[in-house]
Amino acid sequence: MAEPLPPTRRRSLPPTRPRIPGSGLAKGLAVTLRTMTKKSVTEQYPDAQPALPPRTRGVIGLFEENCTVCMLCARECPDWCIYIDSHKETVPAATPGGRERSRNVLDRFAIDFSLCMYCGICIEVCPFDALFWSPEFEYAETDIRELTHERDKLREWMWTVPAPPALDPGAEEPKEIAAARKTAEKLAAAQAAEAEPTEPADPQGGAS
Numbered sequence: 364m365a366e367p368l369p370p371t372r373r374r375s376l377p378p379t380r381p382r383i384p385g386s387g388l389a390k391g392l393a394v395t396l397r398t399m400t401k402k403s404v405t406e407q408y409p410d411a412q413p414a415l416p417p418r419t420r421g422v423i424g425l426f427e428e429n430c431t432v433c434m435l436c437a438r439e440c441p442d443w444c445i446y447i448d449s450h451k452e453t454v455p456a457a458t459p460g461g462r463e464r465s466r467n468v469l470d471r472f473a474i475d476f477s478l479c480m481y482c483g484i485c486i487e488v489c490p491f492d493a494l495f496w497s498p499e500f501e502y503a504e505t506d507i508r509e510l511t512h513e514r515d516k517l518r519e520w521m522w523t524v525p526a527p528p529a530l531d532p533g534a535e536e537p538k539e540i541a542a543a544r545k546t547a548e549k550l551a552a553a554q555a556a557e558a559e560p561t562e563p564a565d566p567q568g569g570a571s
């Protein structure tokens with residue numbers, strides 16, 4: 364049999380108040396009435412689509428053109444759920460006498476979303492901006508193997524990636540946009556120079 368607690372360790376219970384009959388029912392009804400007058404926050408999904416914030420981590424999109432097959436994302440993924448295959452291709456020299464170059468060509472890029480924990484490390488470490496978050500989340504499958512999305516599927520997700528937010532006023536122009544603008548300006552200047560009519564040659568030889 365358990366020994367009684369010493370007087371210093373006994374918990375003193377609050378004094379009990381006499382209960383009014385029906386007070387519990389009245390409290391319950393009061394809660395019901397309060398809740399009935401509040402606006403409901405329940406989302407009627409799937410009849411109504413939820414309004415998700417733009418940075419929602421739904422699925423990962425691949426912008427294949429930017430991928431250099433550096434393998435950083437696959438190496439850093441804590442779940443090892445990115446599968447990349449590639450081969451090397453020799454690019455002929457751009458100028459006569461120049462050196463041939465070799466480049467990696469992507470054969471397979473897949474992400475297994477049944478293993479992915481949506482940490483975003485692959486997107487953070489990609490040095491070439493080839494991976495992006497899309498807020499799309501409706502890709503549940505009945506077969507777990509279907510959750511491995513191959514490069515075509517990952518490319519499709521890319522078109523659901525929201526546009527980045529506008530820059531702050533006075534912010535520095537992004538390097539890519541500055542480079543593209545300079546190239547476009549050079550091209551326009553070269554085209555304008557080509558389109559300028561050339562002056563006819565002076566029949567007198569031009570000497571005065």
Ligand code: SF4
Nearest residue numbers: 440479480482483485
């Ligand atoms: S989000 Fe995280 S777990 Fe998922 S593929 Fe990227 S690095 Fe791997």
Ligand code: SF4
Nearest residue numbers: 430431433434436489
């Ligand atoms: S880190 Fe980026 S560039 Fe490198 S393999 Fe992954 S997606 Fe491609």
